[in-house]
Amino acid sequence: MGGPEGPPREPEDDRDLVERARRGDREAFATLVRRHQDRAFNLAFQVVRNREDALDISQEAFARAYTSLPAFKGEASFTTWLHRIVVNLAIDNLRRTRRSGTTAYDDTRAAPEGGDAEPAALEDPATVLETKQVRALLARGIAQLPPAQRAVLVLREIEGLSYEEISRVVGCTLGTVMSRLFYARRKLQQVMREHFSDLR
Template sequence: MTLPGGIPAGTSDDAALAFAAGQGDAKAFEKLVEKYQARIYRFAFGMVKDRDDAWDIAQETFLRAHVALPGFRGRSAFSTWLYRIAANLSLDGRRRRQREEALRNSRDAEVEVAMGPLSAALAGPHKQALRRELLDKLDEALESLPPIHRAILLLREVDGLSYEELANVLEIPKGTVMSRLFNARLRFQRKLRAYLAVDGEIVLKNED
């Protein structure tokens, strides 16, 4: 059974909007953008760590979705379908940034060696410094993960996707989702082991 406009009966609100947008309903598409724009931006920023790049990815995600919506059949949730586009674009953007950074780093390496290690001149209130360093370490730990582990952690822990949704977004079996998420969490924990609390106090150690 279908509703007017060819929309299957029992269709979710998102899917109904997606079907309508695919048939040229501009207001339906605007509603989808309003609902998901911040979420897609947040995910993209978590992947590429650059605000401008994240906005570009978010915009490109919706541009591609708009082009592809006439072919949307609702076999997966609209959110899953949209996140899949964003994940692919984010991984591509991350690889591009890594190539650019590698080129910059090769040019800057001699300057960094000449400067040598900086002294602890960044003095400030002790607790504030610890908090800042811990946040830096959290960011470094996330940044150090392979893109596939970084993506699955962000989608699960930040965006709250279920295991089934993760399987659909990343196009992998559910069993692979579970093992990949376990490995991502384990890697993340290992990166932070030297910086986590002992008897309620934050301990920060030199990595060397």
């Protein structure tokens, strides 16, 4: 049997860029931004479901990452570290908007700048309508989740992270991750059951 595993191995070029950025190389950090900005935006969008807020969050995340580089010890990958910042900012955003009662939930899918949120190919109108209805229903259910539950659900079901990766991103135990996922999924199932019960 081998010894305990070390921290996740960072791609060589990312590690080099992080080290150069820590020494004050702004172009190295700009390269990191270009490399990770789309996924950071998409992650923020999937949590807050508001494009303007997601853009603000992703930009703020990179600003905080830059100022916090001296404290970055490399115990996690740069991606995991950045995603933790994004998720924390997204959760803070949700809590603020809920307190102010200004939550705006966009049920379209995130797309790269200039891209289409909908499939380019023409589909059967009935299928498109059904897909939009299901998406809107899921959006309604996700919007009702507490911010912490919404974050782990997005990381698991949309980003496809493992439980261990989610634990590192959100900074909590595996047990807490599994508990939040359980209650988030149960809430979505409840919303779906209520919807189809109303259709009877």
